[in-house]
Amino acid sequence: MSAVTEEIETAPRDRLSRARTLHGVLAGALVLACIASLEIGATDVTLTAMLAKLVQGEALSQVERVVLLDIRLPRLAMGVLVGAALAVSGAAMQGLFRNPLADPGIVGVGAGAGLGAILAIVLGALLPAWVIDQTGNQLTPFAAFLGGWGSTILLYRVSTRHGRTSVATMLLAGIALGALAGALSGILVYIADDRQLRDLTFWGLGSLAGASWAKVLSAGPLIVLSIGAAMMLGRGLNGLALGEATAAHIGIDVQRMKSIAILAVAGATGAAVAVSGGIGFIGIVVPHLLRLASGPDHRTLLLNSALLGAILLILADVIARVVIAPAELPIGIVTAVLGAPVFLWILLKRRGLVEL
Amino acid sequence: MSLVAQDIHVSYGQRVALRGVSLTARPGEVTAIVGPNGSGKSTLLGAITAALPFQGRVSLNGQDVAMLKPWDLAAQRAVLPQASRLAFPFTAIEVVRLGLQSGTAGDRPEVPMQALTRVGLAHYANRTFQELSGGEAQRVMLARVLAQVWAPVENGQPRWLLLDEPVSSLDIAHQLQVMEIARGFARAGGGVIAVMHDLNLTALYADSVAVLADGQRLAFGTPAEVLTDETLSRAYGCNLRVSAPPPPGTPFVLPHAATV
Numbered sequence A: 001m002s003a004v005t006e007e008i009e010t011a012p013r014d015r016l017s018r019a020r021t022l023h024g025v026l027a028g029a030l031v032l033a034c035i036a037s038l039e040i041g042a043t044d045v046t047l048t049a050m051l052a053k054l055v056q057g058e059a060l061s062q063v064e065r066v067v068l069l070d071i072r073l074p075r076l077a078m079g080v081l082v083g084a085a086l087a088v089s090g091a092a093m094q095g096l097f098r099n100p101l102a103d104p105g106i107v108g109v110g111a112g113a114g115l116g117a118i119l120a121i122v123l124g125a126l127l128p129a130w131v132i133d134q135t136g137n138q139l140t141p142f143a144a145f146l147g148g149w150g151s152t153i154l155l156y157r158v159s160t161r162h163g164r165t166s167v168a169t170m171l172l173a174g175i176a177l178g179a180l181a182g183a184l185s186g187i188l189v190y191i192a193d194d195r196q197l198r199d200l201t202f203w204g205l206g207s208l209a210g211a212s213w214a215k216v217l218s219a220g221p222l223i224v225l226s227i228g229a230a231m232m233l234g235r236g237l238n239g240l241a242l243g244e245a246t247a248a249h250i251g252i253d254v255q256r257m258k259s260i261a262i263l264a265v266a267g268a269t270g271a272a273v274a275v276s277g278g279i280g281f282i283g284i285v286v287p288h289l290l291r292l293a294s295g296p297d298h299r300t301l302l303l304n305s306a307l308l309g310a311i312l313l314i315l316a317d318v319i320a321r322v323v324i325a326p327a328e329l330p331i332g333i334v335t336a337v338l339g340a341p342v343f344l345w346i347l348l349k350r351r352g353l354v355e356l
Numbered sequence B: 001m002s003l004v005a006q007d008i009h010v011s012y013g014q015r016v017a018l019r020g021v022s023l024t025a026r027p028g029e030v031t032a033i034v035g036p037n038g039s040g041k042s043t044l045l046g047a048i049t050a051a052l053p054f055q056g057r058v059s060l061n062g063q064d065v066a067m068l069k070p071w072d073l074a075a076q077r078a079v080l081p082q083a084s085r086l087a088f089p090f091t092a093i094e095v096v097r098l099g100l101q102s103g104t105a106g107d108r109p110e111v112p113m114q115a116l117t118r119v120g121l122a123h124y125a126n127r128t129f130q131e132l133s134g135g136e137a138q139r140v141m142l143a144r145v146l147a148q149v150w151a152p153v154e155n156g157q158p159r160w161l162l163l164d165e166p167v168s169s170l171d172i173a174h175q176l177q178v179m180e181i182a183r184g185f186a187r188a189g190g191g192v193i194a195v196m197h198d199l200n201l202t203a204l205y206a207d208s209v210a211v212l213a214d215g216q217r218l219a220f221g222t223p224a225e226v227l228t229d230e231t232l233s234r235a236y237g238c239n240l241r242v243s244a245p246p247p248p249g250t251p252f253v254l255p256h257a258a259t260v
Ligand SMILES: Nc1ncnc2c1ncn2[C@@H]1O[C@H](COP(=O)(O)OP(=O)(O)O)[C@@H](O)[C@H]1O
Pocket: B012, B015, B017, B035, B036, B037, B038, B039, B040, B041, B042, B043, B044
């Protein structure tokens, strides 16, 4: 009896293959979530009804076509992109800062993007008419995206000396940048009018309501590129968990790896914040749950984060659409209401993690 | 085929930590670096492992380390830092696998368990690293380092273990176990450089010893040549008496006999 338990205890547990199985499980769940998202909405139009029509050779009505192709599909695509981007950015940032509680918001990417968006909302009307004509409703997302990139590059400059990036300096600089962006935003809120204030609130809470194919096409390529780059970081981030010196000792080009991580996070977060505002908790809760389920190995964590992030954001969006239909909640409220308690529960249960 | 550090200078900002230290370590031997706290032992190891910017030249098996890529270095030498922290809840076996993946035995999945067995921790394979005691954690890190350079000689080239105070948090039985592992690695043809704080273990296990004090090399030679009253008293700044037990006569330093 005791020999048997001994045997079981000493056989090395294989969390890696469990995490690989999870790739398939989550991919399947993502497909189901996508179907649910197309099925459920404020109108009576449902995916199943439309499919039934198509099978019987009937043509779709104009309303059905608009609801499916121009409202729900782009919104779904944006949900998938934004959810994956936020979760992967979170996982990569946590690996980079060697802290399971780090989040792109912390290094100021979110703050910089937010400042850009607020500037556009409040001062956008002062721009020359031709600029407003050209950018249209893309002005805010575009400014947010620029703000995210700008702050990342500034952070990188501040914290990199002689080709070495100090993670501690970057973290502190991120806090300073966040405070500065917050203060400037506060000033802008004072000079905003009522309509702008409502826009600011809505944008600040995060929402997929403005989804359109134009937005998907503007943010999609950057998000896909950034996530693709992040997928190559698995081994490097595993090494970095041992500290920068040891990571170098085990053969990782630490500087290059950190640069890729920073750019990937800035790209994914900036583009996501640009089209959907500040959606919180996905970046912190998703990697956390996955680490509990299948361990911290970044070679699988990053892909699983992308999948689970997309799933959770789509489901949160479905909830946001139906809870007070025909009106809808900003999705950031849903992710906060669902995510914050989960996050606190994780902290309570796993107090030790805070000290890591 | 040896590890040569020539005229190494290192400064941390204004503070000069090493002023022209040279060291040659041969494969088949355990080379110890001793000296008081802050004398530059870890700094010297940092220069040898190319972890710090330094002036001077370090060559590993005849190649200048400044010209080698991180992965080429990782295939030839493994480094055990003085203190190890781990950011995420990896298990002991997963930590050892990190070492395996960076070495050249990556296609041998049995190596991590063998390495954990070597340090006497096979039964803790599934323990989370953070749940281990200081000494156990240090031995898991040693297993990781061993997995990285599992074969002491490969393609006719020696591989190197660079250890910073490998026994500092261990009980006496495990101190001996770890020093036996280091000596075994050297006897099998690999090279070992170990920063040591314990002079008696140094006398027992080292083939050659470098004594550092204040960023300079005070002495370099066999334990019998180097561990003398005069050198040690000068290095450590207190009066030490080196004694020898009956044959084989390994020198030992009895703190009882020291005067401060
Ligand atoms: N990162 C650092 N920044 C500034 N000074 C340092 C740093 N690391 C070590 N030193 C200083 O360099 C000297 C040598 O340190 P070290 O090589 O760690 O000594 P030890 O022989 O105890 O391993 C000490 O005076 C120490 O205070």
